[in-house]
Each structure stands twice: as C-alpha cells, then as structure tokens.
Amino acid sequence: MKIKRFSIVKVDLIPASLQKGKLYISRKYETSCHLCACGCGHKVVTPFSKGYWTLTIRWFRLATFYPSIGNWAFPCESHYWIRNNRVVWAGPMSEAAIGQNSERHAVQLRRLYGQPPVEEIRTFTEKPKQS
Ligand SMILES: [Zn+2]
Numbered sequence: 001m002k003i004k005r006f007s008i009v010k011v012d013l014i015p016a017s018l019q020k021g022k023l024y025i026s027r028k029y030e031t032s033c034h035l036c037a038c039g040c041g042h043k044v045v046t047p048f049s050k051g052y053w054t055l056t057i058r059w060f061r062l063a064t065f066y067p068s069i070g071n072w073a074f075p076c077e078s079h080y081w082i083r084n085n086r087v088v089w090a091g092p093m094s095e096a097a098i099g100q101n102s103e104r105h106a107v108q109l110r111r112l113y114g115q116p117p118v119e120e121i122r123t124f125t126e127k128p129k130q131s
Pocket residue numbers: 036037038039040041042071074076077078
C-alpha cells in the first residue's frame with residue numbers, strides 16, 4: 001500500500017529494520033532512511049550532508065526534502081517529494097534526464113569534496129528482510 005504521510009522518528013543510529021511510514025532521521029550522521037513510499041519495502045537512504053538532500057523540519061515534526069526522491073535503482077522506480085511529511089507523487093523521468101541529473105550531482109560532489117564520490121547515493125541493492 002502506498003504511504004501518504006510519514007512520521008518522524010529521531011534517532012542516533014538508523015535501526016536495522018524499519019517500519020513503514022516512519023522517517024528515521026539521524027542528525028548525528030546527517031542521514032535519514034525510510035521504506036519506499038510505494039510500499040515495495042525497499043530501504044531509501046537520503047543523506048542530508050552537504051551535496052545531498054536539503055532537509056527542513058518545521059514545528060519539530062514536519063519534514064520536507066529537496067529535491068525529490070527518485071528510486072530509479074528499484075524495480076518500482078517511484079519518484080516522489082516529501083513535503084511536510086506528506087508524499088507528493090511526481091511523474092516518471094526519462095533515462096536521459098536521470099543520467100543528466102546524476103552527472104550533475106557527481107560534478108557537484110567533486111566540487112564539494114574534491115574527489116569522485118566513493119559510493120553512489122542511489123545504489124540501493126539491499127533487499128528488505130523477510131519477516
Ligand atoms: Zn518502491
């Protein structure tokens with residue numbers, strides 16, 4: 001089932017198993033995690049360190065990410081925004097546009113960190129644990 005709205009869970013360490021509809025945020029490690037909003041169960045990692053997503057939290061509990069979250073590495077290829085905890089579905093993107101985006105991002109990271117990123121941010125090959 002599609003997730004319409006997330007609720008924030010503030011943590012130091014991201015737990016090994018995540019619950020649907022929860023947005024785990026670790027300020028300590030400048031990263032956050034959630035299970036894909038389409039309901040497929042894949043773990044989505046959205047770091048908010050420099051060069052990645054911008055995370056804004058209003059009223060201590062409403063999270064907004066910029067830019068959108070595109071899970072191109074998953075079979076679902078879902079693409080959405082998280083605005084004030086709500087999932088706003090975005091349209092599909094062409095492969096060319098995705099390629100351009102990731103190239104632009106790689107350039108941006110090189111500028112910030114002076115070297116190519118060791119790990120691509122969208123290599124989510126990890127399968128969810130079966131329970
Ligand atoms: Zn999905």
